Amino acid sequence: MEKSSDGFVRADQIDLKSLDEQLERHLNRAWTMEKNKKKEEDSTFINNNSNNSSSILSTNNNGLNLITTTTTATKIVKKERKEWEIDPSKLTIKSAIARGTFGTVHRGIYDGLDVAVKMLDWGEEGHRTESEIATLRADFTQEVAVWHKLEHPNVTKFIGATMGTSELQIQSDNGPIGMPSNVCCVVVEYLPGGALKGYLIKNRRRKLAFNVVVQLALDLARGLSYLHSQKIVHRDVKTENMLLDKTRTVKIADFGVARVEASNPNDMTGETGTLGYMAPEVLNGSPYNRKCDVYSFGICLWEIYCCDMPYPDLSFSEVTTAVVRQNLRPEIPRCCPSSLANVMKRCWDASPDKRPEMEEVVSMLEAIDTSKGGGMIPVDQPQGCLCFRKYRGP
Known part of the structure; x- marks a missing residue:
């Protein structure tokens, strides 16, 4: 298996309103840029290929010559979906429940299932080098490669993942917000505890x-x-x-x-x-x-x-x-x-x-016996414990 850097993603419990507003503005701006870029690419593709057609001379059963015109613009190769890859159209992403250095964890629904969506956003274009993005994507691929094959009652169930798609949207109070194309996400079962x-x-x-x-x-x-x-x-x-x-x-x-x-x-x-x-x-x-x-x-x-x-x-x-x-x-x-x-x-x-x-x-x-209802202090020792500090947290 391919090695990657030793970076890791955390999802610290930070959910400030100002950060939500900044994230929403960022995503709206990135989505608009992505849509405009896609339109320009589609327009260029059509213009370059509108005249790029070929005529094939063939003979039918009656001996008549037929001209068949094919346009290269219609030859679209559909990308094959990997075994762990989700269908973005089946995913609804809702409110954020945790935030970290490289992204957020959201509640969501995938194909009718309650899920948690770990979204990794590595910054706007130009803020990271190509090598940095490549390393982060390699780390992401490593995580997916490890997780999607695991099946155990004490391991969070992996649902699927997607890497670098512009089809993801967050359902906000103001309507859907599109995501930039460099966002990757991991979808797992939602655990309410x-x-x-x-x-x-x-x-x-x-x-x-x-x-x-x-x-x-x-x-x-x-x-x-x-x-x-x-x-x-x-x-x-x-x-x-x-x-x-x-x-x-x-x-x-x-x-x-x-x-x-x-x-x-x-x-x-x-x-x-x-x-x-x-x-x-x-x-x-x-x-x-x-x-x-x-x-x-x-x-x-x-x-x-x-x-x-x-x-x-x-x-x-x-x-x-x-x-x-x-x-x-x-x-x-x-x-x-x-x-x-x-x-x-x-x-x-x-x-x-x-x-x-x-x-x-x-x-x-x-092998530990827990039948005595706790046993926080051994029965052969004086009861009453001062082991723990008097003031312990809020």
């Missing part, structure tokens, strides 16, 4: 019941175990990239930097992912493999249990230095059952070889 990150933030004060913690962790572990069985390394495992359906099932999303695992670890290097979740070998620029996902899972497991962010008081540079050189890890609360704490510690071991495979992680989580 939103990101796991948001769910954890909502529960920062009261925390989650222990059986809920284990169930969320199991969903994520099973999804990652499946990816690894398909030789896929996600490379950006974090709670922001995990979505919840209406039954609170976790599904892995965002394969923007996912790759097929290289047989030679030296072929996979570079800082890819999100600080706070990145394994030491990734932060250090060393060769790595699927075990970098296992490390990230360990951080996510801590986050699910604590409903908090790792290293909230450290800068990015401080986190990088401390994780690599000082073996810094999030502090496990005293109230955390040893069975769960053991999973965290094994997953975020500094040595990738000592980390378990995700298949083993699934088995360890399945």
Whole structure:
């Protein structure tokens, strides 16, 4: 599979009215330019080919000569649609639900299905070089190539994608808004529960019941175990990239930097992912493999249990230095059952070889007893936990 740059697309929760207005003005302007350009091209094509015809002399059954005129302008070769490519005419794009560096995530309907539409807009023409656009398109193609073949209950279902079409429109309050031709989009199932990150933030004060913690962790572990069985390394495992359906099932999303695992670890290097979740070998620029996902899972497991962010008081540079050189890890609360704490510690071991495979992680989580209604504090220890900070978020 073709390699691409290590850039990735995020969909941060930024939805300001002013940005909406700017986006709408930009899209209207780009759409108008695209329509005018297409009209000019069509006019030029017709003028150049109106006289470009050929006469073919043939003989019918009666021996009479017949003249058949063919016009090259009518010879149109229809582009064959790829297996993952959607029919833009069946897609209705609605309001934005998230925004990121290179685009937005919208609600939508495709062929009667509720979908989320991840739209990547790489800027107006002239603002990026051809090589930059080519790299971004290669990244997009990589994501589609990875995602469209996956089928698992804990992986967000891929519906289809399209690259560089002017047929897309957004249904706004003021009517449809056309999209510029360099826009690409990925269409996936819509999951109403939103990101796991948001769910954890909502529960920062009261925390989650222990059986809920284990169930969320199991969903994520099973999804990652499946990816690894398909030789896929996600490379950006974090709670922001995990979505919840209406039954609170976790599904892995965002394969923007996912790759097929290289047989030679030296072929996979570079800082890819999100600080706070990145394994030491990734932060250090060393060769790595699927075990970098296992490390990230360990951080996510801590986050699910604590409903908090790792290293909230450290800068990015401080986190990088401390994780690599000082073996810094999030502090496990005293109230955390040893069975769960053991999973965290094994997953975020500094040595990738000592980390378990995700298949083993699934088995360890399945073996944890949650029948006692939570067990946030081991029964053999004094009750009443002061592990968590008094003030935790808004």
